Amino acid sequence: MDGSIGTPIPRRDAMAKATGAAQYxxxxxxxxxxxxxxxxxxxxxxxxxxxxxxxxxxxxxxxxxxxxxxxxxxxxxxxxxxxxxxxxxxxxxxxxxxxxxxxxxxxxxxxxxxxxxxxxxxxxxxxxxxxHGFASIDDPGRTKNTVEKPEITVGDADAAMAKAPVRVDQEYSTPAQHHNPxxxxxxxxxxxxxxxxxxxxxxxxxxxxxxxxxxxxxxxxxxxxxxxxxxxxFGCxxxxxxxxxxxxxxxxxxxxxxxxxxxxxxxxxxGSFRPATRNRIAFGAERDGTMVAMVHEAVGQTAEVDHIAFPGTNVTSRMYDIANIKTSESTIATDVNTPGFQRAPAEASSFFAFESAVDELAVALGMDPIELRIKNEPKVDPVKGLPWSSRSLVQCYRRGAELFGWDKRTPGVGSMQTDDGVLIGYGCATATYPSAMVPAAAHVALSADGLLRVRTSAHDVGTGAYTVLGQVAADVLGIADEHVRVELGDSDLPSGPMSGGSVTTGSAGSAVHMAAMALREKLLLVATAAKGPFAGRDPATLQFASGHVVGADGTAHSLADILKASPAGSLDASAEWKPDLMDAEKMQASLLGGFALEGPVTKTHAIYSFGAQFAEVRVDPLLRTIRVSRMVGAFACGRIINPRTARSNLAGGMVWGASFALLEQSQVDHPRARFANQDLAGYHISSCADIGEVTAEIVDETDTVVNAIGAKAVGEIGIVGMPAAIANAVYHATGIRVRKTPILIEDLLG
Amino acid sequence: MQPFTYARPASLTEAFTLAQQPGAALLAGGTTMVDLMRGDLTAPSSIVDIGHLNELAAFDTSGPVLRFGALARMADVAEDATLLSAYPALAESLQLAASQQLRNAATVGGNMLQRTRCVYFRDGVSACNKRVPGSGCSALDGITRDMALFATSEKCIATYPGDWGNALAAFDTSVEVSSASGTRTIPFAELHVAYGDDPAVETTLRRGEIITAILVQATPAGRCSTYLKVRDRQSYAYAVVSATVALEMQGDVVQSARVSLGGVATKPWRSHAAEAALTGVTLNEQTALAAGHAGFADARPLAENGFKIELGARAVARAALVASKRI
The missing domain is CATH 3.30.365.10 (Aldehyde oxidase/xanthine dehydrogenase, molybdopterin binding domain)
Known part of the structure; x- marks a missing residue:
């Protein structure tokens, strides 16, 4: 099967996992x-x-x-x-x-x-x-610890807010959550x-x-x-x-x-967990919907023993074209294990708040929430004034709205119902995720048996790295998928990045691409050498396709034949890749197991994936139970190596987003300062029955800045907009604005 | 898990003998007992595995008394055609319980004795009069959303969790129990003890007794019944509240009503107040809701579960309206 970039080949590890052969x-x-x-x-x-x-x-x-x-x-x-x-x-x-x-x-x-x-x-x-201990940021007497450095100030948010004819100003909260893989x-x-x-x-x-x-x-x-x-x-x-x-x-x-x-x-x-948050979001706008001011005050839970914060202000401040922005971040120390990374650590919680507030602004303005967002689409990064490496949010909204049937939405609260009185709500929200890059090394080898081996100590956390990293190499060398073998997740392999921050495909993929290109050069050298099958030809005229090297005149020789002309009967190549703007010393430290990121905001560009997410909810008019009947997400993440694994990843994020909105919370037993619901009967994650139709759409996008293969972040963006889209849909159905998750039956009983 | 002996008696008679030993516990489907033992929430010194005793696995829903062998599997009973058409509330209570995998293994007798999901009981560290008598009750000042509103005390406010048990409470149910010393029948209302007085004691079963069958008096109200379960998650979740309603209707008028409530009491909870409020009235949304509210008139809400009074009333109302249409 053709295993080149863009082909939706099935997961390389699917059979091993389905049959139990895969060893955990x-x-x-x-x-x-x-x-x-x-x-x-x-x-x-x-x-x-x-x-x-x-x-x-x-x-x-x-x-x-x-x-x-x-x-x-x-x-x-x-x-x-x-x-x-x-x-x-x-x-x-x-x-x-x-x-x-x-x-x-x-x-x-x-x-x-x-x-x-x-x-x-x-x-x-x-x-x-x-x-006596305290495990909740809501416990009395907990003091805020203000983080000074990451504050963002653009223009004069207070003055602009005071003059704005339309304002919203609310606080939103999310609870501690655990990964529960x-x-x-x-x-x-x-x-x-x-x-x-x-x-x-x-x-x-x-x-x-x-x-x-x-x-x-x-x-x-x-x-x-x-x-x-x-x-x-998921970060844990x-x-x-x-x-x-x-x-x-x-x-x-x-x-x-x-x-x-x-x-x-x-x-x-x-291990770690997603800390509880409280986010105050304020918007000031002109009556025509032009956003003029934004304030985001983020408060997050940390542990007494550590300071760690995931405020999200770096991201919320870059969503809309606003001239006056003010953000602040603080943490509240609690007697808990240190919080840590959990899928979209900064974005998922802060975007529940931020994108709920955008919806509240749309309601206050009497505007369609999509049109409000599009009206305020920024041409450059509002914080630094830098160009985007690529930004296709408007296209995502247009495509997502079409797939979802947004035009059938009537804006009035409770205005959409089924014949038997079930309340229908439509909501939307923006999603984004930063595309940072990490150095990586890779080794590729082509052996006499015709197999291409791709090796890097990146990881497949269930999202498809075994598959896509093989495709990156196969694409360069024109090799069919069944001849590709990928080795990951072993520290004896060439250094791969931490699989976090949605970096694997872009970073390890760039290293694999670089190594494959080096192997390609070696193959061309052998092919055009004196004893090679294309002796004397210009390498630039040769192409790789279907396991062969093909000349301009149509002459084709298999890679196996070319390898026979090499001294060892096989060829391999290694590469160490780093983001363009990173220095070599930092790269070496990172390859030895350090942690060096470049981006998402570099000296030249702001580099993010974007998406538009939609939810339809159905609320029982009497019992007030909520069901998410449909979800649609349209995402632009640069070049998609494998649409099948990418969609699966995005859809998985959306499912988690629904779980975030309606189910997930680590309940704090305040008197004893502990998480109380420490099993899967008590800590609810979505069951299949909770999830209706899920559509994850990929919007075509070309990004020539982000990395060698043009791939932006896919892994985490799917969860980001979903909680707010669902909360916004619940408001549309019921008129009740729930500013916390999970949204439970009692929040809607009235 | 503390060491224990395991015996697999060849007959019910042998099981009676083994079950009489101090510290013995019965193992049927194992879906809850194994969990409890793994969590050190129960530590029997001997396990008497009766799961294979086929004479307790039969059930018959056709006679004047429905008889469910204690070892009948929940999944099998849930799919019984007679039960589905003549007693939908009972079938639904099984279908909405646990997961299909668990229902395939779990027995109707064992499920009836399912122990509370109270997090303070389950966590193995908090004060819990049920787990460690006299240690106190951490739930009293803890998370109370899932705690009970009926038959609570200062010693225990945990909720009885079983869907099947809660539905059985709406019918004329009794439980046949046997031991080496003979057989007796316990009215279902007397099987479970409210957790309130001595929370470690949950039933009136005596040492060495084995539940052999569950008996339900046939009733025309069975056809006109439903089990409504309201839960946070659509599947594999315990009830926030549940309502079982069985009616005998004449036109729009309720001739007789049976109502039980789940997720709100320390034992399977039949609501005579809701039944009285339904009986003789013309059923509509208002009268159904009024009956629901009547069912919660004596509720004692805690800090976080007061919403269940309104939600429970609405669940009764919805269940009554659904049941009344099943003629």
Whole structure:
């Protein structure tokens, strides 16, 4: 099958996953493995005053009980990712008697069986001197910590707002949410001759490798991190998590492999989560709909032990052509595990607020919400005045409106109903996602058996990287898809980027493209050399197609024949790619497992993907239950390598957006400062029955700036506009403006 | 999970003997027992697996008394043609419970005894008089949206979760239980105990007793019935509120009514007040809603679940109107 760029080939890994052949981290086994279980803190704040391991050690089969008392201190210092390290948090469990949050790891037990380890962890007796904790930004007495640097000021927002004839000014809130990937966190660690092998689902094997090397005082080459398949990550597997360190430490101490599968309830506190937010959004506009002022004050939840913020002001300030913009950011520290990346970390929460406010402005103006947005479409980035690398938002709105049937919308609240009185609401919202780029390396090889191997330590987090990265190489070399093999998710491969920030296709894809182009040059050299089949021809006249090199006169020779003319009978090429404006030193640091981004706003351009999203909701007039009957999204993300995987990714984001709008929240038990609904019965994510028709449309777009292959961000944009589109549709159906998620039955009972 | 012994009795008689041992627990479909054990919410010293005892798996919906063997699978009962046409409320309560996979494994007897989803019971760390008698109740000052409005106490405000049990409460149901010492029949209203007094005690079953069958008196109101479940998620979610209504109609006038409520009480909750308000009235949106409100007149709302009074009333109203059209 033709596997070139733009072809909707099926996922390369689909059969392995459907048949169970794909091995996830917990599936890897070693002879003699011991099994670990976690002991989690039952208090939110305080100190451990007593440790009694007798009962735990008495459980038959127990090999090791680790607490802060006996966790040795010879581990090297690694740091929080936001401080330049690789860890999910600044705080490393078992390093002191301090308890910073409920569900903190306070012990690790290793035994011959999982059952024995779990039983021992249960009877491991810890006593605490507990203090009252706070896990919610709404708890009384929580103080704001203002972040000064990222403030954006354009013009004079206060003055323009005061003079504006039409204003809206509201606050919107979103709760803490957890990723809840299907695949639990799992780590198997084994030591062999001082070398560490870790199987762990990871979005960043190079980062994990670098961190584990630092922590255990060994060379990076002595750490092997393996993560070929990932059962959902969404950001929670991006950084190195503390249990992986503890499992590796236990394995070293015991001299045998140790495996830990983190149970579902512990997933709520061992890793990260999407922090709660409060966003105040104000707009000032002329009566004709011209936006003249915008204020965005973002307040986000962080942990006492760390400062991390996802305000979204960098993005909201770039959406509309507004001359007067003011933003501010602050955080509220709470006694929780450190929040972190979760699909569209800054954008999903802030756009619920921001795009709800745009809808409120449209209502205040009596304008169609799409026309309001189009009227205020900016020709350049409103903050820096830079050109867009590409921006097709208006085309997305036009195409999306057509697919959705927006013209059938009657603007009056409650004006659309079914024959049996069910209220119908139509809503829309803008989506965007920044296209930052990260350095990456790749290796491609063409062997005598006709197979093209593509290797980079990027990751397929379930979104199609195995497929699209192969297509990028196949496209350059004219090789059919069935002859392409892709290796990812292994730290022994050429350095790939963290699969975060929607960078994989653009960044790793550019490296693969570069390597494939280098291989193409080598093939042409061999082909046109004295002994080559095209001896004496000008390489520029030769083309690659269907596994052949074809001359201008139609003469074709298979790649296999050309390889026969090469000294080794095979050819390969490597490449290290970096964003144009990044310096080489930064690239090298990044390739060694650092974290270097270029963009989305560079010295020359603002680089973003854009989309227009639409929702139809149906509200039961009596019971006030909400059903999302249809969703449409039209997105422009530069060049689409594989429309099938791209659509699947975008649709998945939209499904999550519906879940965000109507279901998802990590409920805070205020008195005990903990997340209460720590299972999938209590933490609701969409079931199939919650999701009606989903249409993810791709709008053609060419971007010659973003990277070597013209591909902008796809991975996260799908979720961004959906919560507001649904909230706006709920308003249209009911006249009730719900300024928080999830929107529940009781919010509409009146 | 604490170590336990496992026995698979060859007969019901042998099961009676094994079930009498102190610390014994029965395993039927296993969909809830295994969860409870994994979470250390129950720690039996011996498991008596009765799931394979086929004599308890039969059910018959054709006679003057509907008889459901305790080990009949929820999925099988939910698809029974007689039940679907003559007692739609009962079939619907099963169809709307859990997921198809769980219904394939779970039994109607075990499901009736499903334990609360109260997060403070389930989390294994909070104070919970049900899990650790005398430890207190974290729910009282905690998250109360899912807690009960009826039959609560200062000791426990948890909600009984079962859809099937809540629907059975609207009918003349009884439960046949057997043990080594014989067989007795418990009226369904007396099977479950409100969690309020001693939250660790949830039923009137005695040690060694095994539920062998659920018996429902045939009634023409069965045809004119529905189970309405209101939930946050469209599938695989517990009821925010549910209403079971079974009616005998003469024209538009309600001759007799049966109403039970779910998601709002510490036990399956038959609402005599709603039944009285429906009986003898001409059914329309107003009278149906008035009956719903009557059903919640004695509700004791907590900080976050007061909305269930209005929502529950509306659920009763909708269920009554739906049921009345099933003639």
């Amino acid at each position: 981290a917990a599936d890897f086994g070693h002879t003699g493995t011991a099994y670990a279980a976690l002991k989690l803190s039952s208090v939110a704040r305080g100190r451990i005053t007593r440790v009694d391991t007798a009962a735990a050690e008495a459980v038959p089969g127990v090999q090791l009980v680790l607490t802060h008392r006996d966790m040795n201190q010879d581990l090297g210092a690694e740091t929080f990712i936001m401080k330049g390290g690789h860890m999910q948090s600044s705080f490393m469990p078992l390093t002191s008697d301090e308890v910073h949050y409920s569900g903190q790891i306070v012990g690790l037990v290793v035994a011959d069986t999982t059952e024995a380890a779990e039983q021992a962890a249960r009877v491991l007796n810890l006593e605490y001197a507990a203090q 299907m695949e639990l966190y799992a780590t198997t660690a084994s030591w062999n001759d001082g070398k560490l092998t870790v199987h762990s689902p990871s979005q960043w094997v190079m980062g994990q490798r670098a961190a584990l090397a630092t922590i255990f005082g060994i060379a990076a080459e002595e750490v092997h991190v393996v993560s070929p398949y990932i059962g959902g990550a 597997k991006a950084t190195l998590l503390p249990h992986t360190v503890l499992v590796a430490a236990a394995a070293r101490r015991l001299g045998r492999p140790v495996k830990l599968v983190v149970p579902r309830d512990a997933m709520f506190t061992v």
